[in-house]
Amino acid sequence: MPAGQRPEYWYSDARVPLVPRLLSAVYAAITGLRRRLYEKNILRGRRCDVPVIVVGNISVGGTGKTPLTIALVQRLQAEGFRPGVASRGYGREEPAQPRWVDRESNPAKVGDEPALIAHHTGARLRVDRDRVAAATALVKAGCDVIVCDDGLQHYRLARDVEIEVIDGRRRYGNAQRLPAGPLREPVERAQRCDFRVVNLGGTATQGGNVGAGFGEWPMRLLADHASPLTGGRARPLASFAGQRVHAVAGIGDPERFFAMLRGFGIAVVPHAFDDHHRYVAADFEFGSRLPVLMTEKDAVKCVEFARDDHFSVPVRAELPEAFWVTLLDKVRAAIR
Numbered sequence: 001m002p003a004g005q006r007p008e009y010w011y012s013d014a015r016v017p018l019v020p021r022l023l024s025a026v027y028a029a030i031t032g033l034r035r036r037l038y039e040k041n042i043l044r045g046r047r048c049d050v051p052v053i054v055v056g057n058i059s060v061g062g063t064g065k066t067p068l069t070i071a072l073v074q075r076l077q078a079e080g081f082r083p084g085v086a087s088r089g090y091g092r093e094e095p096a097q098p099r100w101v102d103r104e105s106n107p108a109k110v111g112d113e114p115a116l117i118a119h120h121t122g123a124r125l126r127v128d129r130d131r132v133a134a135a136t137a138l139v140k141a142g143c144d145v146i147v148c149d150d151g152l153q154h155y156r157l158a159r160d161v162e163i164e165v166i167d168g169r170r171r172y173g174n175a176q177r178l179p180a181g182p183l184r185e186p187v188e189r190a191q192r193c194d195f196r197v198v199n200l201g202g203t204a205t206q207g208g209n210v211g212a213g214f215g216e217w218p219m220r221l222l223a224d225h226a227s228p229l230t231g232g233r234a235r236p237l238a239s240f241a242g243q244r245v246h247a248v249a250g251i252g253d254p255e256r257f258f259a260m261l262r263g264f265g266i267a268v269v270p271h272a273f274d275d276h277h278r279y280v281a282a283d284f285e286f287g288s289r290l291p292v293l294m295t296e297k298d299a300v301k302c303v304e305f306a307r308d309d310h311f312s313v314p315v316r317a318e319l320p321e322a323f324w325v326t327l328l329d330k331v332r333a334a335i336r
Contacts, residue, residue, distance in 0.1 A: 056152025062252020
């Protein structure tokens with residue numbers, strides 16, 4: 001569901017209409033039955049010969065999985081592992097066609113998030129709506145750890161470590177199942193994940209009571225510069241303070257990006273697009289020639305028609321060192 005069309009009652013105390021409540025009960029029954037069939041081994045998950053780490057969420061929309069996946073792959077590489085990434089590649093052309101992804105891949109063919117992960121990590125990356133097939137191909141290619149980008153509900157691929165990512169601002173909304181609320185699975189399902197990571201964004205820019213609770217790991221998304229899409233020297237984000245800019249975000253929660261820019265004192269003219277939106281040059285005809293700041297996920301799809309005042313704003317995930325130590329211990333234990 002597009003970010004701009006999510007019902008108001010998902011993230012408020014508003015009453016949920018009758019039809020979504022009825023459909024929610026049907027959805028919960030079907031997904032709950034499927035989950036129990038896997039838990040009782042009536043349906044069996046397929047295991048890989050190497051550890052599998054799944055990064056996902058129980059709610060729809062952007063929670064910060066991609067920055068965490070990038071940080072995870074980079075840390076595994078730094079520790080001497082050869083991680084591979086399995087992804088479905090949402091929003092790509094020909095979704096039934098499995099593809100290898102590298103730094104030169106066209107985001108339209110492989111998906112914006114896989115293209116971004118490949119750009120930052122250089123890891124072997126396979127997009128395939130069959131994640132078991134993707135993981136198998138990565139193992140054959142020499143990967144010794146598989147990181148599954150999204151796919152917490154893809155139980156056919158057995159996993160050794162589950163990481164749930166939570167939006168620190170919106171949390172679980174009204175805690176109801178689709179379509180009455182934003183949840184794919186009940187909140188209790190999240191309690192069984194090995195790690196629960198709370199995306200605090202830039203923390204100071206989020207407002208409200210944003211924080212990590214007991215048993216949760218805090219993650220901050222840090223940004224400090226903007227890079228021209230046409231090449232050249234990056235500019236500090238602080239250099240845009242006091243200026244009006246067009247801010248473009250086609251992610252699950254565009255407001256998170258806009259709030260981060262406002263935290264730098266930037267006067268934001270917001271332009272929210274659907275998640276995985278396929279941009280064309282006409283999308284940037286805003287009627288006024290101001291600098292355009294966009295997320296990296298959007299920028300990878302706009303390079304071909306970018307102007308010299310179009311900037312990408314990269315973010316990096318920062319987590320406590322204790323998180324990485326605990327995670328790496330689990331990975332090494334899975335290998336043993």
